Amino acid sequence: MTREEKANVIQDLTSQLADSPSIYLADISGLNAAQTSDLRRAAFKANIKLAVVKNTLLAKAMEASDKEFGNLPEVLKGSTSLMFSEVGNAPAKLIKNFRKKSDKPLLKGAFVEEAIYVGDENLDALVSIKSKEEMIGEVIGLLQSPAKNVISGLKSGGGKLAGILKTLSER
Template identity: 25%
Template sequence: MERAEKDALVSTLNGVFADAGVVVVTHYSGLNVAELSDLRRQMAEAGASFKVTKNRLAKRALEGTPAAEIADLFTGPCAIGVSEDPVAAPRVLAKFAKDNEKLVIRGGAMGETVLDEGGIKALADLPSLDELRGKIVGMLNTPATRIAQVLSAPGGQVARVIAAKAEQGDAA
């Protein structure tokens, strides 16, 4: 790789590290091409990306970014999972690592917060941003539904009382 290519790659990675909601550092040794392709596909479906990196270039790219503290994680065969949603990349990588022991989660960063393997797995267990939005909308709609039920209940009760009196009159 020529120096200009390396500089371009470092610049690109620097932008990725600076803009990412979460960065997850993994060891991928032993994964074959089919497994890596499957992982990349799963990551893309979740709105994240997975990229094999050169350690020295990644360490250079981390300089001046909020995630600079994770530079020591880049030893051995490393790859990074990145997403804007803080839950997307950790969720896919944790699930893949659970099913395939060749992928090892080393740690990562969410903004300036350095995360160990446990922190990444804790993020993976959180509901996604879309799920949280759905729950909030559901909570907001619930009071309106209950108000409608309460307001319609008196009319329904009157109708049931009249129907019961009519049945009593027919029985007599």
């Protein structure tokens, strides 16, 4: 790879790092060709961009980026795959589901909504992160719940009241 090609790759990686709110670093070494293909297919279906990168080029792209990656560049050892996603927990769910069949991929680290997670032990915490849409849905559900209770109470109470009035009028 020439210097120009390396510079272009670093520039592309820097722009991808800047554009993506969720960045996951995973180790997929040890997966055979069929497993890697299955992982790529699952990532595509989940709207996750998966790319295998050179650690030195990724480290330089992180350095050139406006984002603060903290100690995330320290995990760039061995084979590294990048996962970009708009939804914060989608790559974590993909990794967890894929691990039902295999012991890989291993989570090296993640950058999700300005927070940095280092190490595979954070996978469960990352899976439990709710996306913006899930949070909005929960808030709407909580807001609708009291109104639904009042309306159902009025409807059922109206029937009871009419029954009581009818019984009283008959006497």
